[in-house]
Amino acid sequence: MFHQIWAALLYLYGILLNSFYQCPEHCQLTTQGVDGKEFPEPHLGQWYFIAGAAPTKEDLATFDPVDNIVFNMATGSAPMQLQLHATIRTKTGSCVPREWIYHLTEGSTDLRTEGRPDMKTKLFSSSCPGGIMLKETGQGYQRFLLYNRSPHPPEKCVEEFQSLTSCLDSKAFLLIPRKQEACKQSSN
Numbered sequence: 001m002f003h004q005i006w007a008a009l010l011y012l013y014g015i016l017l018n019s020f021y022q023c024p025e026h027c028q029l030t031t032q033g034v035d036g037k038e039f040p041e042p043h044l045g046q047w048y049f050i051a052g053a054a055p056t057k058e059d060l061a062t063f064d065p066v067d068n069i070v071f072n073m074a075t076g077s078a079p080m081q082l083q084l085h086a087t088i089r090t091k092t093g094s095c096v097p098r099e100w101i102y103h104l105t106e107g108s109t110d111l112r113t114e115g116r117p118d119m120k121t122k123l124f125s126s127s128c129p130g131g132i133m134l135k136e137t138g139q140g141y142q143r144f145l146l147y148n149r150s151p152h153p154p155e156k157c158v159e160e161f162q163s164l165t166s167c168l169d170s171k172a173f174l175l176i177p178r179k180q181e182a183c184k185q186s187s188n
Contacts, residue, residue, distance in 0.1 A: 043123065043132065044082075046185075047071040047147040049176055050131075051158055053165035054143035057172040067091045068178045071147070072185055080104040082111070087183035095183035128157030133164075144170060151178055 049069040052060045072085045082102040087095055101114040102121065111121040118139040126133050130149035135142070146161045162173050 044073050044075065045149075047073065047132070047149065048151040048178075048182075049145065050148050050153060050178075051146045051161055051176060052143055052174045053146075053162065053170035054141070054172050055169055059141045059143045060172055060174045063174055063176065065090050065092070066176060067093075067180045068151070068176055068182050070151075070182045070185060076101055080106065085185065087185055089180050089183045091177070091180075093180065097183075126157070127160055128153055131157055133161065144168070151182065 047070070049063075049066075049071065052063055054060050067089045069086055069088045074083045074085070075081070076083045080103060082104065084100040084102060086098040086100075088098060089095055102111040103114060104111060111123070113119045113121065116138070120137050122135045124133040124135065126146065126148075128146075128148060131153060132147050134145045134147065136145065144161075144165045146158070148157065158175065165173070
């Protein structure tokens with residue numbers, strides 16, 4: 001009898017403990033706009049890279065030399081295409097421009113990167129105002145990236161991102177320093 005009561009108490013304690021430590025659900029965004037719009041209008045424009053999280057530090061190593069990154073997302077030259085321009089400020093002060101083309105998948109949050117068939121990007125909402133979270137997976141890596149419309153979002157946004165990604169087995173976390181002035185976006 002004692003063992004049954006003890007087992008029941010431990011079971012209830014486990015349920016209570018689990019309710020405190022559950023990971024929050026993250027809502028997916030769709031890549032298609034509302035009202036028949038062909039592109040995801042809310043995601044176009046300027047974005048600042050804020051933080052990254054991944055299962056290992058190696059998955060984030062590409063961002064180690066980075067001080068800040070400013071992205072500009074625009075519609076591509078073909079339907080179902082997005083053009084991403086980035087200006088990367090390294091910790092040494094150099095400015096490095098980069099460009100990617102994303103191919104949209106109708107009715108899905110999947111973005112495919114041109115020239116990188118192994119890479120898949122998914123868009124997720126962020127509880128942070130002006131924020132968005134991406135999950136990148138590729139050959140042998142997975143990482144979550146936090147972007148915001150502001151270069152300095154509230155600290156709570158970063159804390160929530162770190163907490164959420166920790167629940168999703170991301171042990172490594174990288175906050176982009178953003179100590180230097182952002183590089184000027186080149187006009188195309």
